[in-house]
Amino acid sequence: MLSRTADNLYWLSRYMERADCLARILDVTQRLAQLPAAYGGSTNEWRSALLTAGCAEQFKAVYGDDISEQNVITFLAFSPENPSSIRNCFEIARTNARSVRTALTMEMWETINSSWLELKRYSTKNMTREELARFMSFVKETSLRFDGAAYRTMLRNDAFWFSRVGMYVERADNTARILDVKYHVLLPDSEHIGGPLDYFQWASILRSVSALTSFHWVYRESVKPWLVADLLILNAQMPRSLTSCYQNITRYLDDIAAYYGRQGGSQRLARSTLTRLGNSRMEDIFQTGLHEYIDTFVTENNRLGSIVNEQYLL
Amino acid sequence: MSVAFDEMTNADGSIRPAYAALSRWLSNVPPDVLDYRRREAEFIFRRIGITFAVYGESDAQERLIPFDIIPRILTGGEWRRLSLGLEQRTKALNLYLKDIYSRREILKAGVVPEDLVYQNPAFRPEMNGQKVPHDLYVHIAGIDVVRVDADTFYVLEDNARTPSGVSYMLENREIMMRLFPELFAENRVAPVENYTDELLATLKSLAPGTSNSDPAVVVLTPGIYNSAYYEHSFLADKLGVELVEGRDLFVRNDIVYMRTTEGPRRVDVIYRRLDDDFIDPLAFRPDSALGVPGLMSAYNAGNVTLTNAVGTGVADDKAVYSYMPDIIRFYLGEEPLLKNVPTWRCREPDHLKYVLDHLNELVVKEVHGSGGYGMLIGPRADKAQIELFRAKLKQDPNNFIAQPTLALSTCPTFVEEGIAPRHVDLRPFVLTGSDKVRIVPGGLTRVALEAGSLVVNSSQGGGTKDTWVLEES
Numbered sequence: 130m131l132s133r134t135a136d137n138l139y140w141l142s143r144y145m146e147r148a149d150c151l152a153r154i155l156d157v158t159q160r161l162a163q164l165p166a167a168y169g170g171s172t173n174e175w176r177s178a179l180l181t182a183g184c185a186e187q188f189k190a191v192y193g194d195d196i197s198e199q200n201v202i203t204f205l206a207f208s209p210e211n212p213s214s215i216r217n218c219f220e221i222a223r224t225n226a227r228s229v230r231t232a233l234t235m236e237m238w239e240t241i242n243s244s245w246l247e248l249k250r251y252s253t254k255n256m257t258r259e260e261l262a263r264f265m266s267f268v269k270e271t272s273l274r275f276d277g278a279a280y281r282t283m284l285r286n287d288a289f290w291f292s293r294v295g296m297y298v299e300r301a302d303n304t305a306r307i308l309d310v311k312y313h314v315l316l317p318d319s320e321h322i323g324g325p326l327d328y329f330q331w332a333s334i335l336r337s338v339s340a341l342t343s344f345h346w347v348y349r350e351s352v353k354p355w356l357v358a359d360l361l362i363l364n365a366q367m368p369r370s371l372t373s374c375y376q377n378i379t380r381y382l383d384d385i386a387a388y389y390g391r392q393g394g395s396q397r398l399a400r401s402t403l404t405r406l407g408n409s410r411m412e413d414i415f416q417t418g419l420h421e422y423i424d425t426f427v428t429e430n431n432r433l434g435s436i437v438n439e440q441y442l443l
Numbered sequence: 444m445s446v447a448f449d450e451m452t453n454a455d456g457s458i459r460p461a462y463a464a465l466s467r468w469l470s471n472v473p474p475d476v477l478d479y480r481r482r483e484a485e486f487i488f489r490r491i492g493i494t495f496a497v498y499g500e501s502d503a504q505e506r507l508i509p510f511d512i513i514p515r516i517l518t519g520g521e522w523r524r525l526s527l528g529l530e531q532r533t534k535a536l537n538l539y540l541k542d543i544y545s546r547r548e549i550l551k552a553g554v555v556p557e558d559l560v561y562q563n564p565a566f567r568p569e570m571n572g573q574k575v576p577h578d579l580y581v582h583i584a585g586i587d588v589v590r591v592d593a594d595t596f597y598v599l600e601d602n603a604r605t606p607s608g609v610s611y612m613l614e615n616r617e618i619m620m621r622l623f624p625e626l627f628a629e630n631r632v633a634p635v636e637n638y639t640d641e642l643l644a645t646l647k648s649l650a651p652g653t654s655n656s657d658p659a660v661v662v663l664t665p666g667i668y669n670s671a672y673y674e675h676s677f678l679a680d681k682l683g684v685e686l687v688e689g690r691d692l693f694v695r696n697d698i699v700y701m702r703t704t705e706g707p708r709r710v711d712v713i714y715r716r717l718d719d720d721f722i723d724p725l726a727f728r729p730d731s732a733l734g735v736p737g738l739m740s741a742y743n744a745g746n747v748t749l750t751n752a753v754g755t756g757v758a759d760d761k762a763v764y765s766y767m768p769d770i771i772r773f774y775l776g777e778e779p780l781l782k783n784v785p786t787w788r789c790r791e792p793d794h795l796k797y798v799l800d801h802l803n804e805l806v807v808k809e810v811h812g813s814g815g816y817g818m819l820i821g822p823r824a825d826k827a828q829i830e831l832f833r834a835k836l837k838q839d840p841n842n843f844i845a846q847p848t849l850a851l852s853t854c855p856t857f858v859e860e861g862i863a864p865r866h867v868d869l870r871p872f873v874l875t876g877s878d879k880v881r882i883v884p885g886g887l888t889r890v891a892l893e894a895g896s897l898v899v900n901s902s903q904g905g906g907t908k909d910t911w912v913l914e915e916s
Contacts, residue, residue, distance in 0.1 A: 132702040133691050227667045228688075231680040287704060389705050441704040 130287055134232050136442040137225040138288055139295035141241075142279075144225070146296045148218035149272035150303040151205055152265045154178050157337040159261075162198065164329060175201040181310045181337075187211055202261065207251075215268055219248050232288045236278035244271040287388055290381040294437060297381070301374035301430050304361055307337050309423045315354040316419060331357050338369040358419065359411045371426060375403040378433070385441075395436045402429055447850040448592045449864050450515065461518045461913055464629045469513070469855065469862060477857055480622050481512050487618055508611065509906035514619060514626075515854045515867060515888040519633075522912040525588065525596055525871070526882045528781030531771060533584050533873045533880065536603055536758050538774040540580035543757060544570045554773050555766050563763075564811070565604075565756025567719060569726060573743055576651045577877040580752035583642070583714075584873040585609075588781065590852040597784045597849065599868060601767070603759040604751060605716050608887040609872050610674040613638060613681075615909040616885070633884040633912045639681035641874055641881040642714075646682075648876035649748045650711045658711035660684045661701060663692070665717050665733045675716050689717075694737030697744040712748045719753050761844050762788060762810045785847060789840040798845040799836060802829050805845040807836070820897065822848055851897055854908065856890055866891045868899050869910065884912035 158178040175196050179185040182205055191210050192200045208214045223245040226233055233241075244267070251264050276296070283289040308315075314330040331352045335341040340360060347366060348356050365372045379399045386392045414422045446454075451462040458466045488507055517525070542549050543560055544567075550557050560566055585606025587599040616635050620627055643660065650658035664675035666688050679686035691701050692710065700707035715722060721731040726739035741747045757763070765786040771779045787794040787805070798805060807819040819832040836843055853864035871886030888908040889899035899905040 130704050131685050131687060131691050132704055133688065134685075135704045224667065227672075230676045231686055291704075385704075391705075443702065 130232070132442050134229045135287065135291045136438075137229040138232060138292040139437070139442060141222050141225040141229070142292040142295035143299040144218040144222040145241075145272050145275050146299040147213060147303070148215045148222075148268055150300075151182060151213070151215050151218070152268035153337045153339065154181050154307075155202060155205055155261075156265050157333045158201075159198070159258075160336070161329060161333045177310050178205065181306050182213065183306060184211055184213060202256075206261075206264065216248060219245055219271075234278065234282040236282045237275060240271065240274045240278050244274075285384075287385055290384045290388075291441070293381045294378055294385075297374045297377045298430060298434055298437070300369055301371055301378070302427065304338055304369050304371060304374070305423055305427045305430065307334060308358070308361055309420070309427065312419045312423060315358050316415070327354070328352060334361070338367075340367060340369065343367060355411050355415065358414070362414070362422075363406060363409060363411065372403070372406045375399060375406055379403050382437075393436075393440045395433060395440050398429070398433050398436055402426075402433070447864070447866065448590065448852045450590070450852050450854050450867075452855075452864075461516045465514065465516065465626065468626060468629070474861060477512065481857060484510055484512055484618050484622055487621070488614075508901045509892060510615060510618070511856050511865075511890055511892075511906050511908045512619070512622065513855050513857050513862065514909045514911045515869075515890075516630075516911045516913060518913055519915050522633075522884050524780070526884070528596070528598075528779070529584075529586050529588075529871055529873050529882060530880045531775065531777065531780050532586060532598065532601070532767070533581060533875055535767070535771040535774050536581050536584065536601060536755075537579055537875060539770050540603075540752070540755060540758050541578050542774070544573060544754065549770065549773055552773065554769050555763070559762055559766075560757060563757050563760065565719070565754070565760065567754030567757070569739065569743075570752075570754040574745065575752045576649055576745065576748045579649065579875055579877065580755050581758070582645060582649060582750040582752075582875050584875070585870045586873060587868055587870050589784075589849060589868045591849055592852075595782060597782045598764075598767070599784060600761070601759040601764060602870075603755040604718065606870070606872070607671045607674055607716075608870055609638065610677045611907050612872070612885060612887045612910070613677075615887075615907060619909040630911065631914045633914050635883045635885040638872070638883045639678065641883060642678070643682050643684075644878075645874040645876035645881060646712045646714055646750060648878045649750060651745050651748050653746050654711035655709070659701075659709060660712045660714065661687045661692075661710050663687055663689070663713050663715040663717055663722075665721065669716075671716065678714075689722075689732070689734045692735045692738070694735060694741045697737075697741045697746050699735070699738065699741050699747045710747065712750065714750050719756065722749070722753070760810050761786075761808055762790070762841075765844060784849060787845040789836055789843040789845060794845075795836065795840050798843075799833060802833060804848065806848050807832055807843055807845045810842050810844060820848065848897070854888075854890065856892070856906075856908070858892060858894075863894065865894070866897050866899065867908065885910040 155178065158174045162174040175198055176185070178201055179188050179196065187210070188201070188204050191204065191208070204211050204214065206215045209217065211217065223241050226238055226241045230238065247267065251260070256264070279289070279292060283292070311330065311334050314327055331354055332341055334357055335344050335352070338361060344352060344357070344360055347360060347364065350356065360367050360370060362371050364370050365376060367373055382396045382399050386396050450459070451466060452458060485507065488510060539549065549555050550560065581603045583606065585602040585608065587602065588596045589599050590596050612635060646660045647658050660682065661684055662675055662679040662682065664672060664686055666672065669675070676686055685701065687701055693700055693702065699710045699713070701710050717733055720728045722734045723736060723738040724731045724734050725736045738747070739753070742749055742753065765783065765788050768779045768783050771777060787798050789795045789798055798807065802819070803821045803824070805821045807821070809817040819828060821829065851866040851868065854867045855862050856865040858865070867888050867890045869886050869888050871882060874881040888910040889901070889905050890908050891897060891899045892904055892906050896904070
């Protein structure tokens, strides 16, 4: 297939996944910021949200140090100045979809197109909390529909595999960045077991990857920081964990390699990252440093992105 | 203006045989059923046709071209005469272009004046002495014809560059078959759906001699912001070939490649929907970001076929049009099977004088204009418009031609006040391969939806109809 088509599909899925992740971050941040200070509620949460979304620098360029709830929401959800705002994600996804119209199924195209039309109904000015909540669930539903449409209707060939690889690379990046921004509340030495403050922080991490309920089903325990880290990094059952993402990335890159009859750098790197995740234990990760571990992962994940790019998309 | 010929109903009120079944059906079907189906058709078009839309900077503008549900019908006999004429005309266009870019015998013989070629902005000196694969230039032609009575078709315009509209021909038929299966049971309508198959066979037959046994064909589009983008993606999809933009292609050692996930892959035939000016920034407009640097060099080396060839515009403007009957006689030694609309060339002083004296009766057109813009329809113009054109004509007579206002035929059309006659034209598509000429029976019928209007262009309120050619059973 054309490299541009593969590139468009890959980024189309990345942007749909990113929009979904941003909506969750905003959701969770708002929830946390509303808590009384004694429960960990603080305006610092909005700074965290910017860091997690990876756009603190761009925000500063537009708003300076005025990190208010309204500004952050506007910036992450709607701002044209933020290349990764939810609105821009949808815009880019739709532009990509139009230029690879023949590689998409009707169902995928209709999801993207209708959500893009619907997006125009939400204005940023004076949005009530209720409207914002509606907006967030609209974004989440859109990515569910898109994902479902892709899964149910696409031919299982390189077009499908490239779009899946894009989605999982993006998802791994998002999970890793959530962990990276909040790693300090998961460290054993900052632990005050049972303290309400930390509980809400941990719960919010789980919520941002929609895993609060899953946590209890997996561990049948109250929320503990090392288990939160375990769930998001190593647990293969958890669909947003780094391990699960890399199982999928490896699988789809292998499908591509088998189809083309040729292995390359991306397959090797994905497999070695998956192996490293498989050989890790939480104790060791905490010992060598959670922050360093995640940092390395983010770097490697980015490197995979550029190798996929060089190998197939240029 | 005389009364227009109606394709369904004779002057005495009797129904012409080809329309007998349709007419019976129309008089039995309640108007609300028609209206319901019309809305259904529009709904389907909106769903698939969401991408017919033209997108501005900030907002999507739905631009659905109105679709009329009453088909336009031609008999098999009418079609056969028409298609012979179309084939003849396309042959002549190809021979003319070959001559213009090589020996120029037609200029030496004084049949066509030299300045019509040399001063034509669509003339490409780069093509002089340049051999093109199979000596063919116009592989896909859209010849606009109009009808004025039971026997007479006129050619209105030759489109030899990148004619569009064929996706409407195909989609219109799809929708009609979905909405009115009972009509297709009563009429033996020749199918058109094999067009894309014929197109693929044509394109493959045109591959250059240096290509592989199974030539790689692509459709080259300017991209998603082009108003015909939907058609480009539609055709690529139906042909089963890649839809490429300029940046997907590159040229190395005069061979064209596309960038694929499995590395570079050679391209042999490019069905380009991009004007000459934009195809290669090294050869033509240097500011074009849509083209492929080096494409002309690969083309000149004979390693790739461009359809249509570069420089075909020198054969299809309105001034050359008036010479088409002579061009046909010159190359084929035959009388033209399809008539030309009588045309006054304002470049000739006695013609100009006649035109200036009869402005209120004539249609005056710009030589290079298209889309129904920049023209004067004398009988409908007010004094100010006529005087404006008089001044324009005196200032730059070479830029204009004039024709009598034709009484274009009418067809029954479903409009607000019910079923009423509206003026139509027809654009059949002529495919010329190295093996043969292919024409699917039908084309795009455009209809002027406003009562009395002669302007069928979609940019000015025209709609489209499905076009039926009846086979004798």
